[in-house]
Amino acid sequence: MQCDSQSWSRAGVRVVLVPTMGALHAGHEALIRRARKLAGPGGMVVASVFVNPAQFNNARDLRAYPNTLAADKKLCRAEGVDVLFAPRTLYAGNASVAIEETDVSLGMEGASRPGHFCGVATVVVKLFNLVRPDAAVFGAKDWQQSALIKRVVRDLDLPVRVVMEPTVREPDGLACSSRNFLLSAAERRRATVLWRAIGLARKAARSGGLRGLKQKLTLFIEQQTGARVEYVEFFDEQTLKPMKPGKGARLALAVFIGKTRLIDNARI
Numbered sequence: 103m104q105c106d107s108q109s110w111s112r113a114g115v116r117v118v119l120v121p122t123m124g125a126l127h128a129g130h131e132a133l134i135r136r137a138r139k140l141a142g143p144g145g146m147v148v149a150s151v152f153v154n155p156a157q158f159n160n161a162r163d164l165r166a167y168p169n170t171l172a173a174d175k176k177l178c179r180a181e182g183v184d185v186l187f188a189p190r191t192l193y194a195g196n197a198s199v200a201i202e203e204t205d206v207s208l209g210m211e212g213a214s215r216p217g218h219f220c221g222v223a224t225v226v227v228k229l230f231n232l233v234r235p236d237a238a239v240f241g242a243k244d245w246q247q248s249a250l251i252k253r254v255v256r257d258l259d260l261p262v263r264v265v266m267e268p269t270v271r272e273p274d275g276l277a278c279s280s281r282n283f284l285l286s287a288a289e290r291r292r293a294t295v296l297w298r299a300i301g302l303a304r305k306a307a308r309s310g311g312l313r314g315l316k317q318k319l320t321l322f323i324e325q326q327t328g329a330r331v332e333y334v335e336f337f338d339e340q341t342l343k344p345m346k347p348g349k350g351a352r353l354a355l356a357v358f359i360g361k362t363r364l365i366d367n368a369r370i
């Protein structure tokens with residue numbers, strides 16, 4: 103079989119895509135394993151590694167983003183990825199078309215990182231067009247991003263099934279993230295504060311202590327670690343609209359540990 107996306111889709115091979123920005127870790131590994139299952143025997147797993155400049159609203163953040171392509175290749179090989187797609191660039195120099203979503207992407211990450219989700223939506227649609235997957239796997243770690251992709255697929259009638267895989271965590275609760283590679287040893291210890299804040303919110307929900315919870319969590323994070331909190335938000339999992347803390351709400355956090363911005367979310 104020829105190795106290009108048109109010929110494999112014509113040949114009836116089930117193709118499952120895992121889009122990433124590289125610096126692969128156990129979270130990506132879980133997505134790849136899920137993709138393997140979805141692809142089935144004879145199916146094809148494609149992982150993409152592309153640090154997409156269009157989704158960075160901060161040049162320093164883009165420059166600092168970890169690049170571990172040699173290790174990523176090894177991990178992909180070990181996990182049985184069939185094709186690793188790692189383009190140097192994906193954009194024409196004068197690219198002038200982008201995809202804007204105007205509902206689920208507005209709050210939280212969308213509000214904190216102007217242009218971020220436009221960059222995400224655009225690159226994912228480009229990857230879908232290039233790879234032509236039957237399904238694509240995304241992580242619950244980036245809940246809002248996964249919701250955005252589902253909305254793009256629905257509203258643009260893209261023939262791709264979007265699958266969300268649960269967040270993979272380190273033994274101490276810290277969500278696996280490529281950005282964890284940027285933390286010093288002391289910062290890595292402090293970074294557990296996100297998971298501890300989620301634990302605190304769950305405890306408050308059980309005991310009915312929900313009044314002023316957003317402020318309490320912000321204070322807790324700041325006092326425990328001196329970290330800068332960008333937002334603490336309770337939201338509806340489906341609509342992504344803010345909601346009162348309580349049963350069925352999901353909590354999202356964005357926190358700067360030193361210069362590294364970490365996000366996490368969990369159902370309360």
Ligand code: AMP
Nearest residue numbers: 122123124129240241243244269270278
């Ligand atoms: P990234 O390389 O950070 O852009 O992430 C690529 C994909 O991996 C996205 O769908 C993320 O949501 C997902 N992902 C990142 N970290 C985790 C994690 N700890 N658990 C599960 N999925 C993750």
